[in-house]
Amino acid sequence: MHSTMMQFPLTLTHIFERAGQLFGASEIVSRLPDKSLHRYRYRDFHERARALGGALQAAGLQTGDRVATLMWNHYAHLEAYFGIPCAGGVLHTLNLRLHADDIGYIANHAGDRFLIVDDALLPLYEKFRHLVKFERVFVVPLTGQPVPAGYESYEDFIRGNAVMQTPALDERAAAGMCYTSGTTGRPKGVVYSHRALVLHSMACAMGDTLGLKQSDSLCPVVPMFHVNAWGLPFTGVMVGCKLVLPGPHLDAVSLLDLYQAEAVTFTAGVPTIWMGILQALEKAPAQWKLTPGMRMVVGGAAAPESMIRAFDRFNLNVLHAWGMTETTPLGTTAHIKHALKNLPVEDQYAYRRKQGVPAPFVEVRAMTDEGNAPRDGVTMGELQVRGPWVAAGYYNLDGEDDKWTADGWFRTGDVATIDAEGYVRITDRTKDLIKSGGEWISSLEVENALIGHPAVQEAAVIGIAHPKWDERPLAVIVCKSGKSVTSAELHAYLTPQFAKFWLPDDYSFVMEIPRTSTGKMLKSKLREQFRDWQWS
Ligand code: AMP
Numbered sequence: 001m002h003s004t005m006m007q008f009p010l011t012l013t014h015i016f017e018r019a020g021q022l023f024g025a026s027e028i029v030s031r032l033p034d035k036s037l038h039r040y041r042y043r044d045f046h047e048r049a050r051a052l053g054g055a056l057q058a059a060g061l062q063t064g065d066r067v068a069t070l071m072w073n074h075y076a077h078l079e080a081y082f083g084i085p086c087a088g089g090v091l092h093t094l095n096l097r098l099h100a101d102d103i104g105y106i107a108n109h110a111g112d113r114f115l116i117v118d119d120a121l122l123p124l125y126e127k128f129r130h131l132v133k134f135e136r137v138f139v140v141p142l143t144g145q146p147v148p149a150g151y152e153s154y155e156d157f158i159r160g161n162a163v164m165q166t167p168a169l170d171e172r173a174a175a176g177m178c179y180t181s182g183t184t185g186r187p188k189g190v191v192y193s194h195r196a197l198v199l200h201s202m203a204c205a206m207g208d209t210l211g212l213k214q215s216d217s218l219c220p221v222v223p224m225f226h227v228n229a230w231g232l233p234f235t236g237v238m239v240g241c242k243l244v245l246p247g248p249h250l251d252a253v254s255l256l257d258l259y260q261a262e263a264v265t266f267t268a269g270v271p272t273i274w275m276g277i278l279q280a281l282e283k284a285p286a287q288w289k290l291t292p293g294m295r296m297v298v299g300g301a302a303a304p305e306s307m308i309r310a311f312d313r314f315n316l317n318v319l320h321a322w323g324m325t326e327t328t329p330l331g332t333t334a335h336i337k338h339a340l341k342n343l344p345v346e347d348q349y350a351y352r353r354k355q356g357v358p359a360p361f362v363e364v365r366a367m368t369d370e371g372n373a374p375r376d377g378v379t380m381g382e383l384q385v386r387g388p389w390v391a392a393g394y395y396n397l398d399g400e401d402d403k404w405t406a407d408g409w410f411r412t413g414d415v416a417t418i419d420a421e422g423y424v425r426i427t428d429r430t431k432d433l434i435k436s437g438g439e440w441i442s443s444l445e446v447e448n449a450l451i452g453h454p455a456v457q458e459a460a461v462i463g464i465a466h467p468k469w470d471e472r473p474l475a476v477i478v479c480k481s482g483k484s485v486t487s488a489e490l491h492a493y494l495t496p497q498f499a500k501f502w503l504p505d506d507y508s509f510v511m512e513i514p515r516t517s518t519g520k521m522l523k524s525k526l527r528e529q530f531r532d533w534q535w536s
Helices: 014-022 044-057 076-084 100-110 119-131 154-158 196-203 232-239 252-261 271-283 305-313 340-342 346-351 443-451 487-497 523-529
Strands: 027-031 037-041 066-070 091-094 113-116 136-140 175-177 189-193 217-222 242-245 266-270 295-298 318-322 329-333 363-368 382-386 410-418 424-429 434-436 437-442 457-467 468-480 508-510
Touching: 014 044, 014 076, 014 196, 014 232, 014 271, 027 044, 027 076, 037 044, 044 154, 066 076, 066 100, 066 119, 076 091, 076 113, 076 232, 076 242, 100 175, 100 189, 100 340, 113 119, 119 136, 136 154, 136 295, 175 196, 189 196, 196 232, 196 329, 217 232, 217 252, 232 242, 252 271, 271 295, 295 305, 305 318, 305 346, 305 443, 340 346, 363 410, 424 443, 434 457, 434 468, 443 457, 443 468, 443 487, 487 508, 508 523
Parallel strands: 027 242, 066 091, 066 113, 091 175, 113 136, 217 242, 217 266, 266 295, 295 318, 468 508
Antiparallel strands: 027 037, 175 189, 318 329, 363 382, 382 410, 410 424, 434 437, 457 468
């Protein structure tokens, strides 16, 4: 028997046109390079994004053609988020924090035809310009300066009055793409379909995932060049909420000012951003009046429990989430299940600090050499996922098939435990696992405990060769400015929290820990730095 339902394609076009129709008055606020605020409404965004789509089509854009962006989070980037895919193109966000040579490689590998770039980022473009062959480059004037000679203005381009033709798109057609910011090997491209982005938006809007509503004031701090700012621009426009886009100003004070001025209710970013914000709040607790209960999604790296607790004291609600470029990215969110709400608040932290339970349609398993790990919250295995917004391969790349199992699960490269309630806890990257005398040690857990010490700003725990145990953990510590602590004090601090063999054998104090373009600790570099470490 067949269903009598329509074949109705799930495309961004629907989200975009509906938002234009229903939410014309919703505001979009963008921070410009000079720190002033640009404001307009959905009706302006809708009109301009359609104008962009029409102009691209008039310039020869065919369905499936890639259009690159090199931009911070602001209104013009949002126009590209919808104008490009709804015109049939593929939005390819370039990560401006990568090395210029890598950006050039990525643009070439993707076969990008056009580029839209912030005027403030032209110096970066100039660095890889010799490597790439965009047909046309459109410059978004944000700084108030005239567009330099030799470049086309984005504003002139979209003012050309070309009417966008809305192509009938297959929901499986490509809508966007993003390259992983891998720490080893060449960057790998992930292509998002309309269907994947639509389903992802619906899942993100759900109350038990991110719970976005039309009444929210949404500020994605996570850059729009990294996994579509976790899909938030798509979800935000779908629900029709106010958008607050921070431009290039991501320091704690600028963000706190923006949260206050625009009554932000929902924001999202990586832990390093939140550590900075926490410090600013602790230094001047009365300086900002934030929306009570403001939700803050923390992902991209583990949210330490001490951070979740500290924000609770400011009535700011951290929601821990896990995902990857390959998973669009929503995988898990750490809401407290109803039944667990009966637990004393203290005990609830044990769940909130985990990465959480999988979103609907995302399936997870932890695999050991013996097969599926028991869901006991202790046994570690490689986290594998599958679902309608999980990549099934990389764009035009051979030799990466081992990232998928024979039965179609994506091997995340993360090591995790899953407990009886289904909460996933990431314990490491496979590459960063420490094996001491045949036993695994979770570097992430020890790091998170270290960050709970009042003098510690950052901590990385790495495995270093050891004559007796193969490998032993070394803790690399960055102290908070003006604070200090000794190895013995840290050791005493950790001792009650862990089995003895998990405790680092040594502590090394440094000024900074190397990080990737998206804020993750570059442990491969640290291991190299400490390769010749002599155990004391
Ligand atoms: P990316 O594709 O650059 O977003 O990186 C994805 C990787 O970031 C994951 O495979 C994890 O290793 C890490 N990651 C993301 N979210 C979390 C989290 N909440 N806790 C720990 N690691 C995370």
